[in-house]
Amino acid sequence: xxxxxxxxxxxxxxxxxxQNETNFERATVAYNEGAYEKAIDLYSGILxxxxxxxxxxxxxxxxxxxLNDVPNSIYYYEKALLLSPNDPExxxxxxxAQQMTLDAIEVLPETGLSKLYKSVTDxxxxxxWAYLGVFFMFLFVILYIVFYYAYYSSRxxxxxxxSLVSLTxxxxxxxxxxxxxxxxxxxxxxxxxxxxxxxxxEPNTTSDEVFVLHAGTxxxxxxxxxxxxxxxxxxxxxxxxxxxxxxxxxxx
Numbered sequence: 001x002x003x004x005x006x007x008x009x010x011x012x013x014x015x016x017x018x019q020n021e022t023n024f025e026r027a028t029v030a031y032n033e034g035a036y037e038k039a040i041d042l043y044s045g046i047l048x049x050x051x052x053x054x055x056x057x058x059x060x061x062x063x064x065x066x067l068n069d070v071p072n073s074i075y076y077y078e079k080a081l082l083l084s085p086n087d088p089e090x091x092x093x094x095x096x097a098q099q100m101t102l103d104a105i106e107v108l109p110e111t112g113l114s115k116l117y118k119s120v121t122d123x124x125x126x127x128x129w130a131y132l133g134v135f136f137m138f139l140f141v142i143l144y145i146v147f148y149y150a151y152y153s154s155r156x157x158x159x160x161x162x163s164l165v166s167l168t169x170x171x172x173x174x175x176x177x178x179x180x181x182x183x184x185x186x187x188x189x190x191x192x193x194x195x196x197x198x199x200x201x202e203p204n205t206t207s208d209e210v211f212v213l214h215a216g217t218x219x220x221x222x223x224x225x226x227x228x229x230x231x232x233x234x235x236x237x238x239x240x241x242x243x244x245x246x247x248x249x250x251x252x
Contacts, residue, residue, distance in 0.1 A: 052252055057079040068100075121176050136170035192213050192218075200239055200240045
């Protein structure tokens with residue numbers, strides 16, 4: 001009986017996967033035919049089934065872009081970028097969508113050391129750094145075994161040096177994975193969806209308005225209080241906005 005249940009669950013999973021693949025193909029056909037709203041419905045249906053990928057979010061971004069829906073196009077491009085960092089096509093289309101936003105926000109200058117750190121750690125995601133760390137640790141074990149059992153001194157020497165390099169690389173990549181993971185958890189990006197919204201100095205409507213944002217602008221959520229979120233811009237400005245006026249990007 002137990003085996004029958006497992007088989008039934010597996011068959012359901014395969015059927016769901018096949019259906020999603022069919023819907024993805026139908027959505028792509030609809031997009032190519034200019035039926036962008038139909039494509040959005042089909043892609044969204046795949047997401048509602050529990051399957052998500054950079055390709056689905058990217059295609060949703062393209063569909064909304066064709067409909068001149070700036071905030072939704074940026075929202076889905078940014079979600080695709082979270083799953084596939086540094087993808088040139090996503091970055092390119094995201095850049096086009098961002099040109100249609102009204103807010104021009106400067107980025108605070110970074111120090112040379114900070115730029116170097118980000119350029120290195122952003123090459124891979126935290127899970128990719130972790131996998132690389134496991135690989136180097138495995139290599140360290142193999143080389144240490146070679147060193148331990150090798151008969152010739154030259155082979156011992158090279159195996160020993162290789163094992164030390166592998167161990168060092170494993171430690172460095174694990175540190176990078178941990179740092180990236182911490183950064184990922186503390187960084188909570190969101191997209192503003194209100195056409196125009198005043199950002200308050202405090203989490204209430206009676207406080208002073210410190211600046212104004214428009215649809216499509218990307219912000220970082222620092223904290224929450226009731227139905228309000230404290231946000232920060234890349235230029236260092238902070239303020240409070242009602243939660244109804246933005247969407248978090250990491251709500252997978």
